[in-house]
Amino acid sequence: MNTLEAINKRHSTRGFSDRQVSKEDLDAILFAGGQAAVGGADFKSMKLYVVQDPALLKEINDTSAKARPGTNPLYNAPTLVVLASSKSILENIEFTNAGCVIENMMIAAADLGIDSIYLWMAMYGINGSPDLVAKLGFPEGFTCVGTMALGYEAQEFRKLKADEQRIEVIYV
Numbered sequence: 001m002n003t004l005e006a007i008n009k010r011h012s013t014r015g016f017s018d019r020q021v022s023k024e025d026l027d028a029i030l031f032a033g034g035q036a037a038v039g040g041a042d043f044k045s046m047k048l049y050v051v052q053d054p055a056l057l058k059e060i061n062d063t064s065a066k067a068r069p070g071t072n073p074l075y076n077a078p079t080l081v082v083l084a085s086s087k088s089i090l091e092n093i094e095f096t097n098a099g100c101v102i103e104n105m106m107i108a109a110a111d112l113g114i115d116s117i118y119l120w121m122a123m124y125g126i127n128g129s130p131d132l133v134a135k136l137g138f139p140e141g142f143t144c145v146g147t148m149a150l151g152y153e154a155q156e157f158r159k160l161k162a163d164e165q166r167i168e169v170i171y172v
């Protein structure tokens with residue numbers, strides 16, 4: 001698969017099977033995250049945490065769901081990658097860095113035939129819970145700036161993606 005095909009194939013998955021991602025594929029995806037563009041090359045300001053323990057995944061899911069009762073924010077994903085950041089050397093750049101890192105990982109996942117979704121809700125759940133922050137082991141000064149679930153789609157879910165330009169383009 002070439003890069004443009006992987007970009008087109010990536011879509012948000014909202015229902016995962018319990019099939020786990022292999023360590024080899026996971027390492028390739030995490031490596032892709034570390035190859036992302038990061039402002040000021042401040043890679044030290046970020047850390048990637050991999051959560052696969054079912055009890056901890058459930059706790060993150062249930063804590064995140066409190067903001068919207070009745071939802072299943074992690075969609076039963078068997079792997080959650082949590083991106084934590086301290087204040088960067090460049091002001092207000094942390095969430096932009098996170099977008100670059102997570103998008104790289106999602107495209108790499110698509111290339112490997114692995115499904116993914118960017119999860120903002122889980123970030124709120126984690127940052128709102130000192131207990132979860134302690135369990136994840138963030139160092140002092142680090143907070144979650146984004147998360148991404150990985151796995152294999154349980155069944156075909158409604159996709160928003162179509163082969164069309166979704167953002168208006170204006171040639172000036």
Ligand SMILES: Cc1cc2nc3c(=O)[nH]c(=O)nc-3n(C[C@H](O)[C@H](O)[C@H](O)COP(=O)(O)O)c2cc1C
Nearest residue numbers: 010011012013014117118119120121122159160161
């Ligand atoms: C920063 C960011 C946060 C997101 N957080 C969530 C989330 O918490 N839950 C969710 O179901 N989708 C989340 N999404 C997925 C978007 O809803 C999705 O990307 C959008 O609907 C376009 O669909 P596609 O990813 O299939 O192309 C998030 C996407 C981004 C970029």
